Amino acid sequence: MPKIVDHELQKEKVAEAAWRVIRKNGMEQASVRNIAEEAGLSVGSMRHYFSSQSELYMYSMKLVSERVNLRIKNIAFTGELLTDIPVLVQQILPLNEETIPEMEVWFAFVAKSMSDTSLAALRKQVDDDMRQMFVMIIQALTDQNLALPDLDYDIEIERFYALIDGLAIHAVLRPEVLTKEKIESAVNRHLQSICRP
Secondary structure, three states, rough: OOOOOOOOHHHHHHHHHHHHHHHOHHHHHHHHHHHHHHHHHOOHHHHHHHHOOOHHHHHHHHHHHHHHHHHHHOOOOOOHHHHHHHHHOOOOOOOOOOOHHHHHHHHHHHHHHOOHHHHHHHHHHHHHHHHHHHHHHHHHHOOOOEEEOOOOOOHHHHHHHHHHHHHHHHHHHHOOOOOHHHHHHHHHHHHHEEEOO
């Protein structure tokens, strides 16, 4: 009887192998050959799942976004915004064994998307989706009368997004300096700064 292969699962395994190669050796070493070797496949088998390197990169990049979204979807929110917002933004910060690799490869893909136009549209879409999360956060704080009355809505969306983005970058670059505790403290302090006492 022929072996049944779950193609989607196999594609995820290849994408995860790409993540490992990128984390260990950098984006410049993430060739089809090196990723195939890491995944335990032949280059020919890789071509069965991805017709080009750009297609593999795009799938691998999209997988990061899908996993973040799945985590967010599965959060059991309390209904208390000041408790729930830090939990929500933690899903996109490199704080644990699941999110650290995601952020490391995400930033590698972001850098690659500056020269690879096939990745640029996906980066912009994910960026727009991420920004929308901060639109919803500031809107919710305003709707529930928790935000400061003179809050500049548009500026605060960009400021909160920039803070989280900056924390993520610095946590990836210097995890020994920007610890989990410091990140959580910075998020909570920022949230307090835009809310009524």
